[in-house]
Every structure is written in structure tokens, then in C-alpha cells.
Amino acid sequence: MSLKRGILWFTLGFALILYALPVYVMTINGFKDASSVSLATMWQLPGRASLGGFAEAWAMLSPNLRNSLVMVIPAALLSSIIGALNGYVFSKWRFRGSEVLFALLLFGFFIPYQAILLPLVRFLQWISVYGTLPGLVLTHVVYGISVTTLIFRNFYVNIPGSIVEAATVDGAGMVETFWRVMLPLSLPAFAVTLIFQFTNIWNDFLFGITVVPNPRAQPVTIALNNLSGSFSVDWNVVMAGAVIAALPTAVVYIGLGKFFVRGLVSGAIKA
Amino acid sequence: MVNPHWLVRNKGLLFLLPSLLLTAIFVYGFIGTSFFYSLTNWRTLAVDLSLRDPLWQTYTDMLAMPRFQADLRNTLVFTVLFIGLAVGIGLGLAILLDRQIAGRGFFRSAFLFPYALSFIVTGVVWRWIFNPETGINLFFDILGINQVLESAGMRPLSPGWTTDPEVVLSVNQVLAHALPGGATFQIEWGIPVALIPIAIAATWQLSGFVMAMYLGGLGGISRQVRDAARIDGAGEFRMYRSVIIPMLTPITISTAIILLHVSLKIFDLVFAMSGVGPGFATDVPAIFVFEMMFKAARYNLGAAASIVMLIASCLIIVPYLVHTFRSRET
Numbered sequence: 001m002s003l004k005r006g007i008l009w010f011t012l013g014f015a016l017i018l019y020a021l022p023v024y025v026m027t028i029n030g031f032k033d034a035s036s037v038s039l040a041t042m043w044q045l046p047g048r049a050s051l052g053g054f055a056e057a058w059a060m061l062s063p064n065l066r067n068s069l070v071m072v073i074p075a076a077l078l079s080s081i082i083g084a085l086n087g088y089v090f091s092k093w094r095f096r097g098s099e100v101l102f103a104l105l106l107f108g109f110f111i112p113y114q115a116i117l118l119p120l121v122r123f124l125q126w127i128s129v130y131g132t133l134p135g136l137v138l139t140h141v142v143y144g145i146s147v148t149t150l151i152f153r154n155f156y157v158n159i160p161g162s163i164v165e166a167a168t169v170d171g172a173g174m175v176e177t178f179w180r181v182m183l184p185l186s187l188p189a190f191a192v193t194l195i196f197q198f199t200n201i202w203n204d205f206l207f208g209i210t211v212v213p214n215p216r217a218q219p220v221t222i223a224l225n226n227l228s229g230s231f232s233v234d235w236n237v238v239m240a241g242a243v244i245a246a247l248p249t250a251v252v253y254i255g256l257g258k259f260f261v262r263g264l265v266s267g268a269i270k271a
Numbered sequence: 272m273v274n275p276h277w278l279v280r281n282k283g284l285l286f287l288l289p290s291l292l293l294t295a296i297f298v299y300g301f302i303g304t305s306f307f308y309s310l311t312n313w314r315t316l317a318v319d320l321s322l323r324d325p326l327w328q329t330y331t332d333m334l335a336m337p338r339f340q341a342d343l344r345n346t347l348v349f350t351v352l353f354i355g356l357a358v359g360i361g362l363g364l365a366i367l368l369d370r371q372i373a374g375r376g377f378f379r380s381a382f383l384f385p386y387a388l389s390f391i392v393t394g395v396v397w398r399w400i401f402n403p404e405t406g407i408n409l410f411f412d413i414l415g416i417n418q419v420l421e422s423a424g425m426r427p428l429s430p431g432w433t434t435d436p437e438v439v440l441s442v443n444q445v446l447a448h449a450l451p452g453g454a455t456f457q458i459e460w461g462i463p464v465a466l467i468p469i470a471i472a473a474t475w476q477l478s479g480f481v482m483a484m485y486l487g488g489l490g491g492i493s494r495q496v497r498d499a500a501r502i503d504g505a506g507e508f509r510m511y512r513s514v515i516i517p518m519l520t521p522i523t524i525s526t527a528i529i530l531l532h533v534s535l536k537i538f539d540l541v542f543a544m545s546g547v548g549p550g551f552a553t554d555v556p557a558i559f560v561f562e563m564m565f566k567a568a569r570y571n572l573g574a575a576a577s578i579v580m581l582i583a584s585c586l587i588i589v590p591y592l593v594h595t596f597r598s599r600e601t
Contacts, residue, residue, distance in 0.1 A: 012368075016381055023384075025400060039399070039402060039404065040404075042406070082289075082290060086286075089286045090287075093282070093283035094283070095283050098283065107588075108298040112535065112580040114576075115577040116301035117564060117577065118304075118570060118573065118574055118577075119308075120297070202389070204389075205390065205539040210561070224395060225542065225543055242392045249387045249388060253387035254380075261383070261483055
């Protein structure tokens, strides 16, 4: 029995080392200074930890980090609010054909966005928000509606219909019931959708690079990719930049992992 | 005229109207528009929305392009490698963690952690881990694999990874015999070496997700089932193989479909690791679409490729959605 435990621990430990390798590489090389960083020593710990790479990466990426924040906060909030309203109707105020409409709405979550890219860009140009953060926010809100609706619908389905009925008997309308009864119960679902949307939108690359061609206005994922492709930037700066760009979602994951996993499962449509 | 009574009765619909309208335009309208573009003559910066003659010429041209054929091969190879690895490893990790063990929560969080990162961060780092000179190849020397190979008179193992144009295990000869017209393929059908690192990086990122899905499923299997299997004399291995893994089939299907969907539209990771690769060894349809639309100004071609991507996704997703909704109603 203890031999079995030993093998189990050894396997898990070995897997852990393999999983940690990329994080190890980006962190240790980020802490090297420009003179000591080289590909030949990419696996070795720095002789002396230096923050120079982080300072330089911060200077280069901070405008784009700001762009990412300015984009992700309103986009995550708005898509969550719309999702809450939709989920409420789809779960508690069903009407003939509402399930079909829900399926049609959900379909938007599964399409490869390449299939809408060209018309999207032309549409954003037409309403004069192409190349701007508001244009990017609009894009993320619209394409986020399907998944937030799904998460809220699945959450509200488990709230007893009798609560809604009781409120209606008391004379509350549909809106009032939502506002006074459902919304206060919805905090866990908001946590899930906000985290899910925050991670998705922060990590997005396709919309960022196609909707915003101007490097100064781009989110951090695109800026990091440009940094990595540039030959004039030292490697320690690229690795420090990767750490910086990963940090916000990593912190959210470490701090709120419970909700993160729930978002995953909802995203995988397990009602 | 809108009848107010109808609106009162369908207040719910009124609430949904903005979202439905946005979806109608941004999803269905735009898909229709993309499809329309794919049938037009718009292949320069100047917008030209006249229909091509013959109508499907862009599609015919595209399917004849060696680059697009390579894209289809790459998607197929990547999908098989990635799903095989991610499901296998994810299931393995879930089974290892499917017991009372100290640090269970820590291991689970650690293996799921990569899922929270962006493909760009992942790609930027993995690109260097697979650097042929100083990356993972060093371990072939350190672990003595190359010494063994050399003493056996074989070449040392030092693949060029994402810079390697080689396609191994080519099946062109087989295809030439098996398929009518199989000898006319312009590309090598096999496994491009350059795709392997990308499949590994994607596995690193998503195997934790697979593990989380399986752990959810394993949590739902009662003690009685396990006890019954043990009483029947099944050892640990037999119990998983004959009882538990078959019970997890619905989860395997959902997970495989989600991963399939990821692999069909994979873009960021390839973009950050290798781009089109040597001889289009790592080119995928999503990169093809991006380059045609935003670099080469071949708009009709990009739109056509995006429609092919959409159809491929729909072939998987639509039956899955229909099935999910059906089983929900009963």
C-alpha cells in the first residue's frame, strides 16, 4: 500500500514539474539582467536577481495594460448584466418558442469568429468606432451575450419558481421581481460570469489585433506578441512582459479559483 | 401596427429584443455577409461586390491551393495529436487525484492553472522552450537518449521543432493506391514535425481543463459503484477500465467536442509560436483567413476559408446542441 502511495506521489510530483516548466522559464529569465540573459543559459537560475527586465517591460507594456483594463471592465460588466436579464427571462418567463430563441442565441458562442470578422470590421468602420477601445468593448459585449445568458439561465433554473410566483402575487411586475427578488440572489452567478468574461476578454487576441490596428491603442496580448517578435528587445524583457501580461488573470484564478471552475463547467453547458 | 396586448403578453420577448437584435445582426447577418463576400470578386483593396462567374470559383481556387491543403492536413493532424494527448493526460491526472490524498486541492489548482493564461503568453514562452539549440533538445543529451542512439549507430535526436520543414510518416504512397486521384496531392500527407510543439503547448494549456471535467464526473460516481466493483474482485486498474471510464463516456464526449472546437479555430497559439511555419508546416485555416483579410487583401478568399471553418464547426456543434436540448426537455 505504501509503495502504491509512493508511486502516486512520484507521478504527481513529476507531472507538477513538467507543468511548472513554462512558468519557471518565464519567471527566472524575467529576473535576469540584460547582460546575463541568453538562450544558452535559459534553464539556469539567475546569478543575481534583477528587476531591470520588469522595469523595461512595464515601461513598454503599461499603456497596453491600461487599454486592456479600460476594455475588460465595462465589457465584462455589461455582458454580465445583459446575460442576467436574458437568463431571467429564459428561465422564469418562458413563452412559446423561447427555447428555440435560446438555442439560436447560444449558437453565437460556438462560431469561429473568423466567419464574422470582415463584416464586423466594416460595420465598426461604418459606425465610426473602428480602431477604438469602445469598438472593442462593443464587440466583446455582443459576442459575450450568449455565454453569460447561458450561465445565468442555468443558475436561475435552480431557483424555485415559487419565489417568483410569490412576488407576482404580491403585485410585483416582471421588472420589479427581477430587481427586488432575483438580483439579490444572483451574486454567485455574477461572480462566475464576471470572472469568466474577465479571463476570456483579457486573453483575447483575435478581436484585439483585427479591430484595433494602432499599436498604441491595442490590448496587452497584442503588445506582448509584438514585443516577442521584435529583435531589438532583450529576451529578459520579453519573459518579464509575459509574466506581467499573465498576472491579472493568474491573480484572479488563484484568488477566486472556486468561481473559475464553476464558470468552466457552465461554459461546457452542463445544465 | 403592433398590438399592445400582444406586447403585454410577451413582455419576456420585449426584454430579450435588444440581445436578439444584436445576435441577428452580429452573428447571423454577418455570417450571411461573409458568405456573400466569398462569392464576390472582392480580391483587392477596392471593394468589388459583383458576383464571381462561375459563382463558386473562389472555393475551387482555394481547394486547389497547396497552402490551403496543408492547412486542412495541419488541422487534422493537430486535432488528433492535441485531443489524444489532452484527453489521455487529463483523464490520467483525474484518476490520480480521484482519492483521498494530501495536497489534492493544490495539485488540482496547479494543473488547471495554465487554463487561466492567454495563448499568447503560453506561445511566447513555449516558442523558446522548443528552440532547437538550447531548448528541450538539451534534455535529449542530458538524459542520455542521444548517447544511446549514437552508440546504436543512429542519428542523435535533435528536431528543429517549429523551424523543421519535415513531414514524417508520410502516407502519400498509401493514398495514391487507396484513393482515385490520390497521386495528385500537391502536399505531403503526414505529421509535420513543426506541429508537434504546438500540440504539446496546447495540451499543457488545456489538459487541466479536461482533468477538471473528469474530476466533476468522478465526483458523481457513488461509493457503491466502486465497492461493488471491488467485491466483484476488480483491481484498481480493472475498476477504472471496465466500470468507471465507461461511465464517464458523456463527459468524454462533451470534453472532446469542446477541444475539437478549440483545435478547429486555433489561432493565437500558432501565431505566437511559429506563424505559418516553414513550407506552411504550421499554417492553419484561422491564420490563412487572417492573412488573406488583413495582409493580402484577398477578401473573397479569406471569407471563403472562414465559411469552411464555420461549416466544420457546425458539423460538430449543431448535433451536440440539438442533443443537449433534447435530453434537457425529457
